[in-house]
Amino acid sequence: MATLEALPGPFTFDPATTALLVIDMQRDFMEPGGFGETLGNDVSQLRRTIAPTAALLAACRAAGLTIIHTREGHLPDLSDCPPAKLNRGDPGMRIGAPGPMGRILIRGEYGHDIIDELAPAPGEPVVDKPGKGAFYATGLGELLTSLGVRSLVVTGVTTEVCVHTTVREANDRGYECLVLSDCVGSYFPEFQETGLKMIAAQGGIFGWVADSPTFIAALQ
């Protein structure tokens, strides 16, 4: 077992039953000139997560931790995208519309894939998800059960959307979640700050928060 200082208090985990979850580090969200930036978002707020997450991935691979990546996106015929999700926003910039890096958030398109800097290593599972949460309509729950995972170290984008939804889903399923503050990002600094506070508030209502150097030190 290992323990590290976190908010709201010490986080204890067994590396043998812990998985690193890297959520939606996709070009559509992260790249300059991509879909996210085209909507007027400041991608530098997400890109600051790249270097710490790359270092974290290296440390977790060296420690033999289970590593799972996710991607948000839909089938080319959009049959897995509910109208309530599809019909939001500017019609020219909706899911499935032609975007700067291929059809927006469509599986198989260049923009849908994970950025080169954080590319999955051979053998690391990539879970494709149609929703914001990584458990909804995916095989993630079964995968974690089959691997004997009990604790999740959560990273990725965006803090208040897919990271939060996934942490809430995981919390309800009984997983202990540690969110790494420097490896999660929001386009909106105020959402980043509040999103992290919401996780650790009320005695850790959804989980714990620490930074990646603290987690890496505990892993070694």
Ligand code: C5J
């Ligand atoms: C969003 C995500 N923000 N991965 N997706 O639409 O957080």
